[in-house]
Amino acid sequence: MPMQPMDPDGHSLRELDDRTLAALFANLAKGTEQQHREEETGLLQQLADRFRERAAAASPVGPAGIAGLADGIRADLEAGIPSARALAVATADRGALRALAWCEKTSTILKSILQRYERDGDGFLRDARVYVCDICGFVYVGDAPPDVCPVCKVPKLKILEIARR
Amino acid sequence: MPAVRNIRLCTKDCLCLYVCPTGATDTETGQIDAAKCLEGCRACVDACPSHAISLLPKTNPPPQPKADAVRAALRALAVGKMEQALQADAAARAAKDPVVRQLAAALSASNRRMAEDLIREAGFLLPQSRDVIDVLQETGRREAAAGSPTDELDRLAVLLDPDRIRPV
Numbered sequence: 001m002p003m004q005p006m007d008p009d010g011h012s013l014r015e016l017d018d019r020t021l022a023a024l025f026a027n028l029a030k031g032t033e034q035q036h037r038e039e040e041t042g043l044l045q046q047l048a049d050r051f052r053e054r055a056a057a058a059s060p061v062g063p064a065g066i067a068g069l070a071d072g073i074r075a076d077l078e079a080g081i082p083s084a085r086a087l088a089v090a091t092a093d094r095g096a097l098r099a100l101a102w103c104e105k106t107s108t109i110l111k112s113i114l115q116r117y118e119r120d121g122d123g124f125l126r127d128a129r130v131y132v133c134d135i136c137g138f139v140y141v142g143d144a145p146p147d148v149c150p151v152c153k154v155p156k157l158k159i160l161e162i163a164r165r
Numbered sequence: 166m167p168a169v170r171n172i173r174l175c176t177k178d179c180l181c182l183y184v185c186p187t188g189a190t191d192t193e194t195g196q197i198d199a200a201k202c203l204e205g206c207r208a209c210v211d212a213c214p215s216h217a218i219s220l221l222p223k224t225n226p227p228p229q230p231k232a233d234a235v236r237a238a239l240r241a242l243a244v245g246k247m248e249q250a251l252q253a254d255a256a257a258r259a260a261k262d263p264v265v266r267q268l269a270a271a272l273s274a275s276n277r278r279m280a281e282d283l284i285r286e287a288g289f290l291l292p293q294s295r296d297v298i299d300v301l302q303e304t305g306r307r308e309a310a311a312g313s314p315t316d317e318l319d320r321l322a323v324l325l326d327p328d329r330i331r332p333v
């Protein structure tokens with residue numbers, strides 16, 4: 001992916017596309033919610049919704065459905081994450097290393113779920129519940145989630161069930 | 166900013182009720198009454214045996230500097246994860262089978278959490294920071310040029326300004 005132009009004093013990365021803005025505003029809303037700042041949280045959630053809807057409208061739907069996600073995960077695991085980690089190591093950026101460690105573990109789990117789905121179909125899901133960690137994205141397929149998220153170590157109250165509807 | 170109570174940690178020992186000089190800790194909502202809470206008092210914070218009460222800081226230090234190359238790399242990963250989430254959303258809408266829909270919804274949620282975490286670590290950790298204001302202003306200019314409303318962006322650029330003195 002091409003690098004964005006950056007200004008010399010580090011205030012770069014201003015021009016974000018709709019997808020990135022949707023993710024940014026959704027995350028900032030969580031931050032201001034923790035700070036008990038209600039007006040900020042409401043505004044950020046509105047913006048997150050608006051940019052997400054716009055990004056969805058602009059995003060061409062791949063023909064492969066769920067199976068089409070495997071290529072992106074492989075690219076992240078084989079190229080995107082390792083090269084980002086090299087940069088984080090070079091600058092001793094522990095925060096970035098933390099995010100990349102979580103991202104790599106969760107991506108690996110998604111990869112194995114997709115592989116199983118491709119190989120066996122959805123039989124392994126039929127009688128199971130599905131949970132996603134609200135902090136790191138860890139996915140659990142089974143009866144009850146672990147007490148602590150194995151990726152980010154958050155207590156299970158943040159591991160949310162995805163309803164079947 | 167006032168003291169705040171994490172109700173999930175509160176074990177109802179109620180020592181905060183005894184030490185509060187203004188009665189701010191005793192409310193029907195379980196939260197501490199910000200209008201009564203005394204700035205910097207922290208009597209309830211120190212008295213609470215379950216560590217359920219903390220003081221929200223009024224201001225935060227500027228975030229740690231971060232290399233542009235790291236920011237760009239994390240951002241590229243975040244864009245990819247958001248794109249995956251959108252593709253999963255589309256797959257969920259197209260799916261007839263509830264089991265497939267459920268899997269697609271889980272994949273969407275998972276990718277969204279990863280994208281949010283990556284973009285946060287790409288230099289947007291603290292809402293009240295110069296980099297966030299820059300994005301709000303730049304996005305506002307772009308939206309205005311496209312004829313879209315900018316009310317929320319404008320208001321947030323004021324509310325999140327790290328140089329603004331915020332009322333309690």
